[in-house]
Amino acid sequence: MNATKIKLSATELDLVTNAAVLLTKNTITNKVITAFGALANDMQIAIMASHLPENVLASTPKIARGENYLGLPWVMLDYPRVFAKQDVFAIRTFFWWGNCLSVTLQLSGIYQQQFQAQIFALLSTNDNDWLLCCNIEDAWQHHFEANNYKPFSQFSKQEFAKLPFIKLAKKIPLQEWDNIETFIKSTFDALLQLLAT
Numbered sequence: 001m002n003a004t005k006i007k008l009s010a011t012e013l014d015l016v017t018n019a020a021v022l023l024t025k026n027t028i029t030n031k032v033i034t035a036f037g038a039l040a041n042d043m044q045i046a047i048m049a050s051h052l053p054e055n056v057l058a059s060t061p062k063i064a065r066g067e068n069y070l071g072l073p074w075v076m077l078d079y080p081r082v083f084a085k086q087d088v089f090a091i092r093t094f095f096w097w098g099n100c101l102s103v104t105l106q107l108s109g110i111y112q113q114q115f116q117a118q119i120f121a122l123l124s125t126n127d128n129d130w131l132l133c134c135n136i137e138d139a140w141q142h143h144f145e146a147n148n149y150k151p152f153s154q155f156s157k158q159e160f161a162k163l164p165f166i167k168l169a170k171k172i173p174l175q176e177w178d179n180i181e182t183f184i185k186s187t188f189d190a191l192l193q194l195l196a197t
Contacts, residue, residue, distance in 0.1 A: 025097075029065065029075060032095045036063050036077040039093070039184055043079050050192050053111070056080045056089050070143060073097040087111055088165070091191055093184055094142050100171040101180050103187040105194075106139065108165040115195055119168065120160050122194055123152055132160075133167035144171055 008016060015021055040061035047057060061079035077093040087109030094102045107115055123130060131149040135141055141148050149169060168191075172183045 025073070029073065032075045033063055033065065035181065036075065036093065036095075037061075039181070040077055040079050042185065043091075043188055046189065046192060047080060051196060052080065052192075053089070053114075056082055056111075069096060072099065074142075082111070084109070088139075091188065092142075093188075096142065098174070100144065100173050101183070102142065102144070102169050102171040103184055103191070104142070104167055104169040105191050106165065106167050108139070112163075112166055116161070116166065119166065119194060120157060124157070128152060129170060131169045131171070133163075133165070133169070136164050139165045139167060144169075 040063070044061065050057070057080070059080045059082055061077060062081060063075065063077050065073070065075045067073050074097065075095040078090050079093075080089065080091060082089040088106055089111040090104075090106045092102075092104045092106060094104065096102070130152040131144065132152045132155055133139070133141075133148060134150045134155075135148045149167075152168070170183075170187050172180060174180075176183075
């Protein structure tokens with residue numbers, strides 16, 4: 001019986017024999033998880049001063065990780081978070097290996113109804129760098145390709161009103177690592193101000 005011979009390229013052989021690559025990846029992932037934990041504490045303090053719905057205020061932070069979003073590892077922090085069948089209110093901080101870090105507000109159902117007009121009114125009156133999800137089929141895609149996000153300014157009031165959910169996001173490239181904590185905090189604060197009633 002002939003077994004299939006698995007061949008590796010020179011680059012693949014270098015990687016498979018270099019344990020430091022995965023050990024370093026694990027160290028970085030653990031640092032992101034630790035940073036998200038500390039940021040979650042700051043977010044909880046900030047949220048208590050907001051006027052968000054009671055069940056949103058009662059939610060707790062959740063940090064999760066995985067190895068395969070479009071083939072690459074990720075870590076996410078959801079806070080605040082309410083995931084009901086039709087009604088979603090979440091702010092998701094998403095670290096995506098090799099790509100970017102993003103902060104996204106996701107609303108559907110009663111939360112979309114509550115905040116939709118306010119969000120459009122506030123964001124349409126000024127220049128901003130918010131991106132809005134244009135993929136109306138799948139609310140669980142996080143990449144920033146043109147078929148998933150486009151600038152908020154490209155949406156008319158009518159288009160915005162017809163969205164089945166709202167996903168409003170900002171991102172920062174991982175090359176700007178030293179600015180990521182400030183980016184997360186300022187984006188989170190901006191979202192709380194946008195949702196203030």
